[in-house]
Amino acid sequence: MSAPVPDGALLVTGGAGFIGANFVLEWLAGNHGSVVTLDALTYAGNLASLASVADDPRHTFVHGDIADRECVARLLREHRVRAIVHFAAESHVDRSIAGPDAFVKTNVLGSFALLETARAYLGTLGQAEREAFRFLQVSTDEVYGSLGPDDPPFSETTAFDPRSPYSASKAAADHLASAAWHTYGLPVLTTHCSNNYGPFQFPEKLIPLMIRNARRGERLPVYGDGQQVRDWLHVSDHCSALRAVLTRAAPGARYTIGGSSERRNLDVVRTLCALLDELAPRAGGQSYATQIAFVTDRPGHDRRYAIDQRRIASDLGWQPQVRFEQGLRDTVCWYLEHEEWVRSVESGEYRRWLDMHYANRAGTAAGASGSGPSAAASPGAPRGEEPRAAAATPPGSAAMPASREGHGR
Numbered sequence: 001m002s003a004p005v006p007d008g009a010l011l012v013t014g015g016a017g018f019i020g021a022n023f024v025l026e027w028l029a030g031n032h033g034s035v036v037t038l039d040a041l042t043y044a045g046n047l048a049s050l051a052s053v054a055d056d057p058r059h060t061f062v063h064g065d066i067a068d069r070e071c072v073a074r075l076l077r078e079h080r081v082r083a084i085v086h087f088a089a090e091s092h093v094d095r096s097i098a099g100p101d102a103f104v105k106t107n108v109l110g111s112f113a114l115l116e117t118a119r120a121y122l123g124t125l126g127q128a129e130r131e132a133f134r135f136l137q138v139s140t141d142e143v144y145g146s147l148g149p150d151d152p153p154f155s156e157t158t159a160f161d162p163r164s165p166y167s168a169s170k171a172a173a174d175h176l177a178s179a180a181w182h183t184y185g186l187p188v189l190t191t192h193c194s195n196n197y198g199p200f201q202f203p204e205k206l207i208p209l210m211i212r213n214a215r216r217g218e219r220l221p222v223y224g225d226g227q228q229v230r231d232w233l234h235v236s237d238h239c240s241a242l243r244a245v246l247t248r249a250a251p252g253a254r255y256t257i258g259g260s261s262e263r264r265n266l267d268v269v270r271t272l273c274a275l276l277d278e279l280a281p282r283a284g285g286q287s288y289a290t291q292i293a294f295v296t297d298r299p300g301h302d303r304r305y306a307i308d309q310r311r312i313a314s315d316l317g318w319q320p321q322v323r324f325e326q327g328l329r330d331t332v333c334w335y336l337e338h339e340e341w342v343r344s345v346e347s348g349e350y351r352r353w354l355d356m357h358y359a360n361r362a363g364t365a366a367g368a369s370g371s372g373p374s375a376a377a378s379p380g381a382p383r384g385e386e387p388r389a390a391a392a393t394p395p396g397s398a399a400m401p402a403s404r405e406g407h408g409r
């Protein structure tokens, strides 16, 4: 920020989730100032991730909902908040297919309420604080849709083309944030990053799910033909990019952020198996790769994501620092050393999700050789193709508890 207010706090929404927790821990470790974490503690929010700062006087945890305008207005006022970093969301694509309502409720309506509360707060600030204030909308590359193998990567000027309820809800929030900047002058910054990985990621996402299942002797469910491509960004690189945007970007700016690490899903899973074979070999000596199974594809599965990050490199001098192979090794080591954390986040809701989502998903074992996918598998459609029809299953619902401050759950 151009004129930082020294004692104003940062309000981090969704700070008990994967990226939010990493951001809060790094922010405090780097002595950048005090933080108020606001989190509704849905199935994806875990206070265990913030345990190391539970007694830190610079950190306040508030159990509450971004849609609770009274609660948010009070926090902004009482903590003289100088910036909002908005992570809070329903974030899992498969869950959005099974039950889109929660995504519209939190990602669209919740984000809108937060923007409105921030706008009202901005109106109460003096000129210096007003000029320093920022609202950082943490979005995703998924709003840009799906790329074919030879399409140019997503950039800040790529047209939105969301294809899942999740990405549609994120795109809606991004449009509302953009409108708040253009119409009301709320100093919004927007980032669109690729797939994050690293410590504290909830084990419903590809990498931690595969590590968890491998260790439990369960199948490693690869959707479709496993040839979908994701760009992998280590969460610490994402956090450093967000700090750069927050402190140096001009209001209204938008940045795409990636890890320069495009990989096919099947290759990621095979690499994970090889790392586990080395670091925690199976009794009996068989490779974890024998647990790979190709299962029914995700409906409307985006085929490829890729990021052009020349703008953030040239404007802010930011580049990812973590090589994917090293980052993946470190991540596997972290999960092997923190199996207790994984167990602690596996609530009954999580097990119900696994049962509902995977139990009836047809599939065939790939075996150690990693042979081709089953007939049940179908590749996702590249940009421009029609979406496939799919059966949806009713979702589990996430609790939205009332606000309460402190570190207890």
Ligand code: NAD
Binding pocket: 013, 014, 015, 016, 017, 018, 019, 020, 038, 039, 040, 041, 042, 043, 044, 045, 046, 064, 065, 066, 067, 086, 087, 088, 089, 090, 091, 092, 106, 110, 138, 139, 140, 141, 170, 192, 193, 194, 195, 196, 197, 202
């Ligand atoms: P996550 O699911 O791990 O965490 C989300 C957090 O938000 C949880 O702690 C949850 O309790 C909280 N939350 C949900 N609804 C809330 C509400 N109404 N009020 C307050 N808190 C609420 O998500 P994540 O992977 O850490 O993603 C964080 C943000 O980054 C999301 O906005 C997501 O769209 C975006 N993003 C994620 C990735 C990724 O790879 N994980 C990539 C690009 C963008």
Ligand code: DAU
Binding pocket: 091, 092, 093, 094, 139, 140, 141, 142, 193, 194, 195, 196, 204, 205, 206, 207, 209, 221, 222, 223, 224, 228, 229, 230, 265, 298, 305
């Ligand atoms: O690109 C950014 C997005 O990355 C974020 O906006 C989302 O919040 C985040 O969840 C992530 O979305 P993906 O759908 O790409 O992530 P996920 O980990 O669910 O899946 C990664 C790839 O692996 C995807 O192509 C689907 C595939 N997959 C996933 C699971 C859970 C499987 O093959 N099997 C699985 O069991």
